[in-house]
Structures are given as C-alpha cells and as structure tokens.
Amino acid sequence: MTCAEFQKVLPYIIETGGNAEEEGHLESxxxxxxxxxxxKYIAEQAKLLVPMHDPPxxxxxxxxxxxxxxxxxxxxxxxxxxxxxxxxxxxxxWGTAGQLAAIAALVLIALGIMLYRNRDRxxxxxxxxxxxxxxxxxxxxxxxxxxxxxxxxxxxVEQQAPAMADTYKASLESVNAYISDARKRVEEDPADAEARxxxxxxxDQKSMVYEMALARSLQ
Amino acid sequence: MTQAKKQIAPGLxxxxxxxxxxxxxxxxxxxxxxxxxxxxxxxxxxxxxxxAEAEDLTQEAFLQLYRKIATFRGESAFSTxxxxxxxxVVLMHLRKKGLPEVSLEEALEPQQEDGPKKDxxxxxxxxxxxxxxxxxxxxxxxxxxxxxxxxxxxxxxxxEHNEIAEMMGCSIGNSKSQLHKARMKLRDLLKVSRxxxxxxx
Numbered sequence: 001m002t003c004a005e006f007q008k009v010l011p012y013i014i015e016t017g018g019n020a021e022e023e024g025h026l027e028s029x030x031x032x033x034x035x036x037x038x039x040k041y042i043a044e045q046a047k048l049l050v051p052m053h054d055p056p057x058x059x060x061x062x063x064x065x066x067x068x069x070x071x072x073x074x075x076x077x078x079x080x081x082x083x084x085x086x087x088x089x090x091x092x093x094w095g096t097a098g099q100l101a102a103i104a105a106l107v108l109i110a111l112g113i114m115l116y117r118n119r120d121r122x123x124x125x126x127x128x129x130x131x132x133x134x135x136x137x138x139x140x141x142x143x144x145x146x147x148x149x150x151x152x153x154x155x156x157v158e159q160q161a162p163a164m165a166d167t168y169k170a171s172l173e174s175v176n177a178y179i180s181d182a183r184k185r186v187e188e189d190p191a192d193a194e195a196r197x198x199x200x201x202x203x204d205q206k207s208m209v210y211e212m213a214l215a216r217s218l219q
Numbered sequence: 220m221t222q223a224k225k226q227i228a229p230g231l232x233x234x235x236x237x238x239x240x241x242x243x244x245x246x247x248x249x250x251x252x253x254x255x256x257x258x259x260x261x262x263x264x265x266x267x268x269x270x271a272e273a274e275d276l277t278q279e280a281f282l283q284l285y286r287k288i289a290t291f292r293g294e295s296a297f298s299t300x301x302x303x304x305x306x307x308v309v310l311m312h313l314r315k316k317g318l319p320e321v322s323l324e325e326a327l328e329p330q331q332e333d334g335p336k337k338d339x340x341x342x343x344x345x346x347x348x349x350x351x352x353x354x355x356x357x358x359x360x361x362x363x364x365x366x367x368x369x370x371x372x373x374x375x376x377x378x379e380h381n382e383i384a385e386m387m388g389c390s391i392g393n394s395k396s397q398l399h400k401a402r403m404k405l406r407d408l409l410k411v412s413r414x415x416x417x418x419x420x
Binding site: 051056060 | 243248249258261262274278285347352355356370375396
C-alpha cells in the first residue's frame with residue numbers, strides 16, 4: 001500500500017482503525033505514522049478547549065428588551081406556583097382528606113378569580129366615575145367557551161372522580177370567563193401591558209386546574 | 220452534578236429555574252442565561268469566527284430558548300438541548316448567508332494542497348507537546364468556514380458524525396472527509412505558527 005492510498009482512506013479509518021493492510025502500512029511508514037499522530041493530537045487538544053468568552057452585557061439587554069417588547073416576560077412576583085400549595089398525594093392514596101384539599105384548592109382558585117375580576121371593575125384606573133351609576137357595576141355576562149379539551153377533562157373526571165365533577169366544572173367556567181374577559185381587554189388595546197398580564201395569569205390559572213385534575217383526580 | 224440538584228442561585232436549582240422560566244419568570248430566565256451564556260456565546264464565536272455575529276446569534280439563541288422552553292421535557296440534559304438549539308440557530312444563519320464557503324458536496328478525494336508534505340526525514344516535526352491553546356484557537360479561527368464548523372461540532376463540541384450529517388444535511392462520509400481536511404489544515408497552520416515562533420527566538 002502506498003502513502004497516497006493510505007491517506008485516501010484515512011478520514012474513514014482514523015477513529016475506528018483500518019484493516020490489516022492499512023494498519024501494516026501505518027506501522028511501517030514514518031510519514032503516515034507522524035501524520036496520524038498529529039491529527040489525533042489536534043483532536044485531543046481540541047477536546048480540552050473550554051468556553052472562554054463571555055458575551056458583552058449588551059447581549060442580555062438586547063434579549064430582555066426583545067422579550068419585553070414581545071410581552072413574554074413579567075416580574076417574578078407575578079408568577080404563580082406551578083401547583084397549588086397543598087400536600088401532594090398519589091391517586092392511589094387519595095382519600096377523603098385529599099379530596100377535601102383538592103376541593104379547597106379549587107374553591108380558592110375560583111374565589112381568587114372572582115376577586116380579581118371584581119377588583120378590576122371596582123378600581124378603574126383612568127375612567128371618570130359617574131355618580132349616577134352604581135359604584136360597583138355588575139359583571140358582564142362574559143361568554144364562557146368550553147373547548148374540546150375541557151369537555152374531555154370533565155368527562156374523564158365524571159368517570160373517575162364523580163364527586164369532583166361539579167367543582168371542576170365550576171372552576172373551568174370561572175377560569176374561561178376570566179380568559180374571555182382578559183382576551184377582550186387585550187383585543188381592545190393590544191399595547192395594554194396590564195391586560196396582557198391578566199391574560200397570562202388567566203391561562204396560568206387554567207393550567208393549574210388541569211394540572212390539579214391530572215395529578216389528583218385522574219389515573 | 221445532576222440537573223435537579225444544580226444550584227444556579229441561592230435556593231434556586233436549575234430545574235426550578237427551568238420550571239419558573241416556563242411560566243414567564245424573567246429572573247429565572249436571567250439565571251439560566253447566566254449559567255449557559257458563556258458556552259453558547261463561545262459556540263457561536265467559534266462557529267462564525269466573528270464577534271458581532273456571535274453576539275447576534277447568542278441573542279437569537281436565547282430568544283428562541285424563551286419561546287421554546289415550554290417544549291423542553293427533560294428527555295436530555297437542559298444544556299444538551301439548549302446547545303443543539305444554539306447550533307441550529309447558527310447553521311440557519313450561515314445558510315441564509317449562503318455559506319459555507321467550502322462546498323460540503325465537493326469530491327471526497329484529498330486535494331493535493333490538503334495532503335501532508337512528503338518531507339521524508341521530518342519526524343521531529345510532529346506536533347505533540349507543541350500546541351498551546353491560544354495558537355490552536357487562532358488556527359481554528361482562521362479555518363475556512365466549512366471546515367471550521369465541522370471541526371468545532373465534532374472535535375470541540377463532541378457531536379458524532381451522524382448528528383453532524385443530520386444537522387448539516389450532508390452524508391456521514393462527507394462529514395468525515397471535511398473533518399479530516401479541517402485537521403490537515405490545522406496541522407499546516409500550527410506547523411507554520413511553530414516555525415515562525417522558532418524564527419523569532
């Protein structure tokens with residue numbers, strides 16, 4: 001085997017080793033042996049290179065600015081816990097205490113949603129209060145859209161945890177109304193950061209209802 | 220250290236930061252940025268060889284991270300997932316630019332200029348023990364983009380040829396061939412650098 005022939009196949013055998021003829025040439029040829037030694041040495045040294053460079057501070061400012069413009073990020077204080085702050089039980093161990101805890105959590109969520117929605121109506125930020133109008137206006141009858149996922153969830157709860165069905169139904173109706181209100185406000189004024197915030201919160205609440213159902217009431 | 224236990228801020232593990240970032244927590248996202256920015260930026264810089272492009276691509280990679288973090292299911296390490304995302308951002312950018320300059324589909328036969336110098340009796344010229352990292356970094360930076368990308372992905376970042384082939388849209392054989400040419404080119408560059416260094420003494 002010549003050096004040219006060996007070097008033609010070298011890219012494909014350098015990591016795995018070649019056949020007997022190729023290995024024989026490698027052992028007998030100092031040029032090809034040096035070459036392989038160098039190439040392996042370069043590869044070994046490259047593996048030792050570590051990330052050395054930090055991006056300038058402007059990169060983070062750019063990222064943050066872009067996320068704010070897109071309405072993605074919000075202050076940490078506004079983030080809700082992923083799960084309701086009650087003890088976690090496995091479905092197999094879920095007894096009366098667990099059911100009560102789940103009901104209590106759902107009631108708290110529903111109550112929170114109601115308070116949030118009423119608070120918005122009691123504290124207008126820029127509208128002039130008309131003294132001839134009642135101070136607290138009744139809540140508008142927001143259309144409650146129950147989508148296919150909601151129906152599937154409620155059907156599953158009905159089958160597997162019928163005692164909870166009404167509670168989940170009420171929670172989903174509340175949270176859907178909240179989403180509907182918040183979405184309407186965003187549609188009225190897409191630049192309204194507070195409205196976007198409410199919409200995100202509303203989706204968070206809905207996600208909590210789903211997570212709770214999946215974690216506690218469904219197999 | 221496992222992902223679940225890795226602390227990235229007092230009282231905040233990486234896993235918790237990921238969960239919170241999924242829910243829009245800016246501070247947790249910033250903590251994740253702080254943890255991974257160096258590796259992502261270094262990757263972008265090595266692949267492009269250009270600081271301005273590396274900064275833009277780092278920014279784009281983290282923006283994509285934020286948009287896609289909800290899809291992270293923990294099937295691989297978060298750093299692996301983010302790294303792959305960053306590689307894809309860089310490759311997409313390079314494709315838009317119309318590069319790599321070295322065609323990935325060029326003939327696989329070694330070109331004369333890529334072959335080793337047939338200088339019999341030059342056994343004392345082996346590189347072992349003579350490379351320092353600064354020289355190696357510089358040599359990598361001066362590689363043609365097509366060679367550099369595959370060398371960075373394989374030899375520095377540890378991707379396998381099948382993964383590179385998938386990302387680059389080329390064959391595994393082509394990836395091996397390009398890597399070989401990149402190493403050959405580096406060998407020449409490092410030998411020149413060593414010779415210049417010896418002349419200065």
